[in-house]
Amino acid sequence: MPSQPFRRLSATWLAGLLALLPLVLTVGLLVWTGQLLYHYLGPGSVVGSLLSWLGQPFARQPYLEYGLGILLLLLLIYPLGVLVQSSLRRHIDALIDLTLRRIPLIGSLYNLADRFVGLLDQKDGADITAMSPVWCLFSGDGAAVLALLPNPEPVHIDGRPYLAILVPTAPVPIGGGLLYVPSEWVRPAQIGVDKLSSIYVSMGIDAPPDLQAAVKQAQTSRATSAL
Structure with missing residues (x-):
């Protein structure tokens, strides 16, 4: 039968382990998420190749091309946000209705993705009650x-x-x-x-x-x- 000092030592060690475990799980989840994003968005992925192509005119090193591509993409997204917030929004929606939404399979996928994004953004007109x-x-x-x-x-x-x-x-x-x-x-x-x-x-x-x-x-x- 374990002695009193051994039980006290075990209880203290277990308390330390339980205190450390949430931090370890959090770091592990962040590392797993980072690896997943790197696999699909990193320099060796299809998306990463496109980003490197954007930065290629301004650099000749692979990782520098990739970083500049991300920066250029972020800069290009801002004018798109300005257009979406302006009165041109309804024209953009009308153009999407005439193109993407009318393609049989792609239109269904786009509608589903748009409804999910609408839930996250809680934008006006989002079909929140349907999800x-x-x-x-x-x-x-x-x-x-x-x-x-x-x-x-x-x-x-x-x-x-x-x-x-x-x-x-x-x-x-x-x-x-x-x-x-x-x-x-x-x-x-x-x-x-x-x-x-x-x-x-x-x-x-x-x-x-x-x-x-x-x-x-x-x-x-x-x-x-x-x-």
Whole structure:
């Protein structure tokens, strides 16, 4: 049986390990993210080759070309932001509607990407209500899953309305599964997409609000606004 000094030493060592672990996990996640970005955006990637091509007229060293390409891209994005914020925005949207949105496959992908960016930016006209977090209660009162509702329009299967839900993966909620569940199983979660993401990233440590309390709070807010 371990002696008292050994148990005290072990408890102290474990306390130090638990204090260090969040920092180690944070650094590990940052390193993994950096490696992922370097793989897809670094000098050896397709995007990196394009950035190096932009900087090639001003430098002759590979990494210097890449750095100048990034700088030029950042400078080119600013005038685009000025155009988007000006009255030319509706003309740009009209041009996109006449070109990208009319291409069968590319148009669908662009619409989906535009809706996701609209959620992050919360810009005017973004279809936020169509991309909302929801609770899915299996069998109506069974296991609860916190998911994302991409489209509020139901799909009828054998005469019964079903809704499509996206169930993210933890702790990196950029993948997941697409499920079609009966409409009566779905309840509004009354939280934002950022809260849903933080719950999945924390692997459930960041708990969601109580469903009934959130519904009552939303009803109270609507009643107050009506007055």
